Amino acid sequence: NAGVTQTPKFRVLKTGQSMTLLCAQDMNHEYMYWYRQDPGMGLRLIHYSVGEGTTAKGEVPDGYNVSRLKKQNFLLGLESAAPSQTSVYFCASTVGAVIEAFFGQGTRLTVV
Amino acid sequence: AQRVTQPEKLLSVFKGAPVELKCNYSYSGSPELFWYVQYSRQRLQLLLRHISRESIKGFTADLNKGETSFHLKKPFAQEEDSAMYYCALLSGGSNYKLTFGKGTLLTVNP
Numbered sequence: 483n484a485g486v487t488q489t490p491k492f493r494v495l496k497t498g499q500s501m502t503l504l505c506a507q508d509m510n511h512e513y514m515y516w517y518r519q520d521p522g523m524g525l526r527l528i529h530y531s532v533g534e535g536t537t538a539k540g541e542v543p544d545g546y547n548v549s550r551l552k553k554q555n556f557l558l559g560l561e562s563a564a565p566s567q568t569s570v571y572f573c574a575s576t577v578g579a580v581i582e583a584f585f586g587q588g589t590r591l592t593v594v
Numbered sequence: 595a596q597r598v599t600q601p602e603k604l605l606s607v608f609k610g611a612p613v614e615l616k617c618n619y620s621y622s623g624s625p626e627l628f629w630y631v632q633y634s635r636q637r638l639q640l641l642l643r644h645i646s647r648e649s650i651k652g653f654t655a656d657l658n659k660g661e662t663s664f665h666l667k668k669p670f671a672q673e674e675d676s677a678m679y680y681c682a683l684l685s686g687g688s689n690y691k692l693t694f695g696k697g698t699l700l701t702v703n704p
Contacts, residue, residue: 513690522603524696525638525680532690540691572638574692582640583630583682583692 485509488573488586495563495593503558503589505573513576514556515583516540516548518569525572531556563593596621598683600695607671608703615666615698617655617681626684627664629655630694633677641666641679651675671702 489504505514515530517540527540529548537548545567547559556575560567570590576583597620607613619625629641642650644657644664655666664681681695 513692515692517694522696524600525694527691527693530691538689538691541693574638576690576692578690582643583628585638587637 486573486575486584486586488571488589490589491587492590493592495560495591497564497593499563500559500561501563501591502560503571503573503591505556505558505575505586507554507556507575507584509575509577509584510553511575511577511584512553513578513583514550515574516546516556516558517572517574518542518567519572519588520569528558528571563591565593567591568593596625596683596685596691596693598681598693598695600679600681600698602698603696604699604701606701606703609673610670613668613671613675613700613702615679615681615700617664617666617695619662619664619681619683621662621683621685623686625657626686627655627657628682628684629653629664629666630680630682631677632680638680671700673702673704676700676702 486507516528517525531537531550534553573586574583599618627644631641632638653668680697685691
C-alpha cells in the first residue's frame, strides 16, 4: 500500500519556467490538499479538493493552479515559477472528517 | 475565517520535565482539532485528535472551547519527543478545509 506519493521529490527550476507536481493516493480518499512549508511559516494551504472535479482556494493560492480530474490524483501547477515559490510542498489526503490525514514525503522545489 | 495560532516557534526542555505546547484557534463553527508531528526526515503524521480523547506516546490534549485552546501536554518529556509539532483545525459542513498552525519545534535535552 503506497499511501500518498508525490512526484518529483526534488526539482530546480529557472524563473519563468512551468512545472506540475503530482500527488497520487491509492486509498480512495475524497479530500486532498496541497501545502507549502517554509521556515517560520509552518504549513500553509495552497489549494484543496473535496472530491473529483472540484477544487477550492486555500490561504496562499496565487501563482498556483490545481486540477482533480481523477479521484486518486491531485495536480499542482506553477505556470511561471518565481523565486518566492522556493519551498517544500506537501500533499495530503483524507477520507473524511475527523479522520487522519496522510501526507506525502514532500517535494523540495528551488526556483533560481 | 479559521485560524490556528501556535505562539511558540521553539521550545526547549530537559528530559523528564513536563512539556506543554500551546495552540489557540478561531473558528465560528464547531471545530475538529488535531495535533500532527514531524520527526526529522519523516512525513507528517497524526499524533492525536480531540474527538478521540486519547493519549498517544504519553501526550494528551484537551479542547477548551471557552478559551479556544487545544494545548498539547506530556508530564515527562523524552529525547525521542524532539520534533516539529503542528496544531490543525478541520472545518465542518461541506467545506473540509484543513488549516495548520506555524508549528513549534520541541527540543528535549538530555
